[in-house]
Amino acid sequence: GLPGISGMKGEKGDAAFIYRSAFSVGLTGRTPYSNVPIKFTKIFYNEQNHYDETTGKFRCIFPGMYYFGYHLTVYLADVKVSLYKKAKAVLFTYDQFQINNVDQASGSVLLHLEAGEEVWLQVYGEKENNGVYADNINDSTFMGFLLYPDMDPH
Amino acid sequence: GLPGISGMKGEKGDAAFIYRSAFSVGLTGRTPYSNVPIKFTKIFYNEQNHYDETTGKFRCIFPGMYYFGYHLTVYLADVKVSLYKKAKAVLFTYDQFQINNVDQASGSVLLHLEAGEEVWLQVYGEKENNGVYADNINDSTFMGFLLYPDMDPH
Amino acid sequence: GLPGISGMKGEKGDAAFIYRSAFSVGLTGRTPYSNVPIKFTKIFYNEQNHYDETTGKFRCIFPGMYYFGYHLTVYLADVKVSLYKKAKAVLFTYDQFQINNVDQASGSVLLHLEAGEEVWLQVYGEKENNGVYADNINDSTFMGFLLYPDMDPH
Ligand SMILES: [Ca+2]
Ligand SMILES: [Ca+2]
Ligand SMILES: [Ca+2]
Numbered sequence: 001g002l003p004g005i006s007g008m009k010g011e012k013g014d015a016a017f018i019y020r021s022a023f024s025v026g027l028t029g030r031t032p033y034s035n036v037p038i039k040f041t042k043i044f045y046n047e048q049n050h051y052d053e054t055t056g057k058f059r060c061i062f063p064g065m066y067y068f069g070y071h072l073t074v075y076l077a078d079v080k081v082s083l084y085k086k087a088k089a090v091l092f093t094y095d096q097f098q099i100n101n102v103d104q105a106s107g108s109v110l111l112h113l114e115a116g117e118e119v120w121l122q123v124y125g126e127k128e129n130n131g132v133y134a135d136n137i138n139d140s141t142f143m144g145f146l147l148y149p150d151m152d153p154h
Numbered sequence: 155g156l157p158g159i160s161g162m163k164g165e166k167g168d169a170a171f172i173y174r175s176a177f178s179v180g181l182t183g184r185t186p187y188s189n190v191p192i193k194f195t196k197i198f199y200n201e202q203n204h205y206d207e208t209t210g211k212f213r214c215i216f217p218g219m220y221y222f223g224y225h226l227t228v229y230l231a232d233v234k235v236s237l238y239k240k241a242k243a244v245l246f247t248y249d250q251f252q253i254n255n256v257d258q259a260s261g262s263v264l265l266h267l268e269a270g271e272e273v274w275l276q277v278y279g280e281k282e283n284n285g286v287y288a289d290n291i292n293d294s295t296f297m298g299f300l301l302y303p304d305m306d307p308h
Numbered sequence: 309g310l311p312g313i314s315g316m317k318g319e320k321g322d323a324a325f326i327y328r329s330a331f332s333v334g335l336t337g338r339t340p341y342s343n344v345p346i347k348f349t350k351i352f353y354n355e356q357n358h359y360d361e362t363t364g365k366f367r368c369i370f371p372g373m374y375y376f377g378y379h380l381t382v383y384l385a386d387v388k389v390s391l392y393k394k395a396k397a398v399l400f401t402y403d404q405f406q407i408n409n410v411d412q413a414s415g416s417v418l419l420h421l422e423a424g425e426e427v428w429l430q431v432y433g434e435k436e437n438n439g440v441y442a443d444n445i446n447d448s449t450f451m452g453f454l455l456y457p458d459m460d461p462h
Contacts, residue, residue, distance in 0.1 A: 001155030007312035010164030020302050022219060024264035026245075044244070045219060045264040065330060065353060067453070071261050073248065078410075080445075090352070091334075092445045094381065096410040102232075102250040104259040105412040107379050110332035110353040110451055124445075137234075137246045137278075143264055145221070145301060147453060148328050155309030162315045174456050176373060178418035180399075198398070199373060199418040225415050227402065256386075256404040258413035291388075291400045291432075297418055299375070299455060 019062045022145035023051035027134035034130050037084075037120040040142050042134075051144075057120040060113035064149035069108035070121055070142045077131030079105055082124050086117055089124065097131045102138075110147070119144065173216040176299035177205030181288035188284050191238075191274040194296050196288075205298070211274040214267035218303035223262035224275055224296045231285030233259055236278050240271055243278065251285045256292075264301070273298065327370045330453035331359035335442035342438050345392075345428040348450050350442075359452075365428040368421035372457035377416035378429055378450045385439030387413055390432050394425055397432065405439045410446075418455070427452065 025040035032038040037056035051058045060066070072079055074095045082089035095105035111119070121142050123130045134140040179194035186192040191210035205212045214220070226233055228249045236243035249259035267273070275296050277284045288294040333348035340346040345364035359366045368374070380387055382403045390397035403413035421427070429450050431438045442448040 003156040004158035004309035004311040006158045007161030008314040009162045010315035011317040098409045101252045157310045158312030
């Protein structure tokens with residue numbers, strides 16, 4: 001007899017952009033506690049829920065290189081903050097306050113993370129270093145996003 | 155008869171970088187008007203022309219998650235600005251000016267946009283809140299870029 | 309005869325992340341020289357080694373559109389810096405210092421680079437404009453990353 005008909009065409013290949021992880025959050029109007037993770041609870045973007053607003057920590061699910069950044073309103077006191085990766089402060093920002101001179105302080109960094117590693121922002125020092133401020137028309141914000149996921153081995 | 159020949163190989167998967175949208179712009183030396191979109195007309199990058207320098211607005215063509223950021227020189231007056239998405243102010247930055255103390259204020263955020271939605275920067279309040287400044291050796295800038303395009307449904 | 313077997317699944321789509329180029333660096337505690345590239349030698353990320361800590365310059369290997377940003381601690385003197393692309397200053401940041409008022413100044417921009425083009429940060433002006441500062445708990449940082457590699461022609 002005749003040969004059978006051709007087999008079906010194969011499936012389309014996988015798309016490249018399957019790894020996504022990003023958050024963008026802000027303070028909601030009260031001075032954060034010192035020496036513990038700052039809890040940002042105003043959510044601009046947190047689709048994958050890798051940022052936990054109950055702890056203030058971002059948790060890495062997809063290993064790779066991430067961008068982290070923050071912008072802080074400096075009001076009533078100086079601002080000293082650190083970006084923590086695991087238990088270690090890796091980036092430090094200091095801005096002094098003077099009366100009638102509200103300021104803005106910001107920082108950003110690229111970090112490679114393994115799955116399970118956490119990143120957060122924290123005031124270091126005591127009350128006199130905790131001028132991080134926000135209200136409904138003054139934001140203090142924190143964000144992060146996966147930029148280069150680690151390569152698949154296959 | 156013999157089996158038919160194999161089906162054709164499937165199509166190649168989607169590349170990640172087929173959707174591109176980014177702009178990076180600066181003020182060109184005059185204080186912007188208050189309460190209307192700031193028109194940044196110094197162009198660092200606007201290859202896709204999704205930022206319109208005649209209106210000061212970025213218009214989303216590819217739905218997805220975007221980064222937006224700005225850096226403002228604070229001179230002669232305080233600075234109060236908002237980042238608008240559609241008709242709503244979503245991010246607020248305030249920096250006070252004092253004589254002999256030029257400052258820098260910045261902000262950034264991640265936002266999901268639908269096609270057609272517009273984003274821009276605007277001074278809120280009146281003259282006393284419009285210290286946004288630029289000249290040929292002092293920049294005030296605005297940028298945005300598509301980070302994670304929405305997945306194709308197919 | 310029977311139908312042939314199905315074709316093979318298509319190849320995975322092109323990943324954007326086959327082209328990778330990023331660095332994130334900080335000052336290590338001494339005021340940089342004026343009018344030459346600032347040498348940042350605290351390395352947060354430089355996996356591809358496209359940033360050269362012996363010169364302070366990033367060198368483009370993969371043509372495309374890059375993000376560059378910096379955050380500077382302003383202490384003891386005013387800060388005037390420029391971001392250079394090749395021999396040309398393309399972005400300018402100025403922040404005045406006043407006693408007891410440490411400040412933070414930042415800038416960022418998107419630039420298209422050809423292979424071989426270099427980008428760096430430089431203090432312009434003399435000593436009185438060189439308040440860029442860092443110590444072990446105060447960072448001044450610089451970063452860049454490839455966002456949209458130029459399309460392959462094929
Ligand atoms: Ca100020
Ligand atoms: Ca200042
Ligand atoms: Ca200050």
